[in-house]
Amino acid sequence: MKKIIFIIIIVSIVAVVGAHFFKPSSSAPAAQRMQVVASGYVPYTLANQIAGGQAQVSMLLPPNAEPHAFEPTPGDMVTVHKAAVFVYVSDELEPWAKDVLGAAGKGTRVVQLAEGLPQSDDPHVWMDFANVLLMARKLAGALAQADPQHAPVYQENLDHFEEELSALNNDFSHALADCKSREVVHVGHLAFSALAKRYNLKLSALAGTSHDGEHAARKLADLVKYIRARNVQVVFTEEAVSPRLAQTVAVETGASLLPLYTIEHVSKDDFNKNVSYAELMRRNLENLKQGLSCQAL
Numbered sequence: 001m002k003k004i005i006f007i008i009i010i011v012s013i014v015a016v017v018g019a020h021f022f023k024p025s026s027s028a029p030a031a032q033r034m035q036v037v038a039s040g041y042v043p044y045t046l047a048n049q050i051a052g053g054q055a056q057v058s059m060l061l062p063p064n065a066e067p068h069a070f071e072p073t074p075g076d077m078v079t080v081h082k083a084a085v086f087v088y089v090s091d092e093l094e095p096w097a098k099d100v101l102g103a104a105g106k107g108t109r110v111v112q113l114a115e116g117l118p119q120s121d122d123p124h125v126w127m128d129f130a131n132v133l134l135m136a137r138k139l140a141g142a143l144a145q146a147d148p149q150h151a152p153v154y155q156e157n158l159d160h161f162e163e164e165l166s167a168l169n170n171d172f173s174h175a176l177a178d179c180k181s182r183e184v185v186h187v188g189h190l191a192f193s194a195l196a197k198r199y200n201l202k203l204s205a206l207a208g209t210s211h212d213g214e215h216a217a218r219k220l221a222d223l224v225k226y227i228r229a230r231n232v233q234v235v236f237t238e239e240a241v242s243p244r245l246a247q248t249v250a251v252e253t254g255a256s257l258l259p260l261y262t263i264e265h266v267s268k269d270d271f272n273k274n275v276s277y278a279e280l281m282r283r284n285l286e287n288l289k290q291g292l293s294c295q296a297l
């Protein structure tokens with residue numbers, strides 16, 4: 001009898017301690033949670049947002065890598081094969097995804113987030129909140145289908161995220177309505193055209209919609225000429241492009257530098273902190289406000 005009571009006490013302690021230990025991120029240990037594999041940071045952060053710790057989300061791309069050119073390893077193929085859900089942005093953004101899709105298991109649900117969005121030449125579709133809303137709904141639907149038991153959790157997290165997106169759109173519209181300059185000169189690739197279009201900003205970028213190789217000296221010279229001619233005071237930078245290019249532009253033109261976050265890749269530090277989509281977009285807004293001298297209260 002004593003032995004039984006002892007066992008009951010031990011089991012209770014383990015249960016309480018266990019529940020407490022896992023509570024902050026999930027209601028179940030990692031191994032029991034649904035496995036979601038994301039191509040890169042955009043689907044990764046959206047999946048974490050919707051899953052809210054209910055699924056185990058991992059990312060194929062290492063932090064700091066950019067998604068346009070990536071070579072998945074055999075290990076990545078195995079990871080995708082075992083996943084309940086594989087989520088990526090699009091075949092346009094991630095041409096390598098088709099190799100990974102071949103490895104998807106019978107039980108792997110594949111979600112292409114950009115599928116069904118309004119047609120666009122720019123694959124950086126998440127730079128428009130209206131697109132992100134549709135992407136998040138699609139993802140929440142897929143998670144709920146793959147894991148019906150937790151469908152209410154995914155729906156609730158989606159509802160919160162929809163409110164967040166609506167607040168972001170209001171804040172961008174309000175803050176960028178009245179600015180001294182509308183010139184966004186970006187020493188990076190053309191990742192912000194949807195944002196510029198939505199908020200009526202004029203975007204000039206160093207490269208095209210992917211890191212398509214050499215940032216030719218002539219392109220840089222053209223950009224410097226443009227900055228001087230338009231008397232642009234602040235130039236925006238991108239982490240993935242060599243900081244030396246941005247420094248050269250700053251030295252040549254006297255403009256100061258502020259970063260813009262593409263979100264398609266993140267620093268190791270931001271990855272470790274699990275910085276959210278909304279937080280990165282708020283950093284973008286702060287820097288745009290400062291760089292364009294916006295007047296909003």
Ligand SMILES: [Zn+2]
Pocket residue numbers: 068124189191209210211262264
């Ligand atoms: Zn890009």
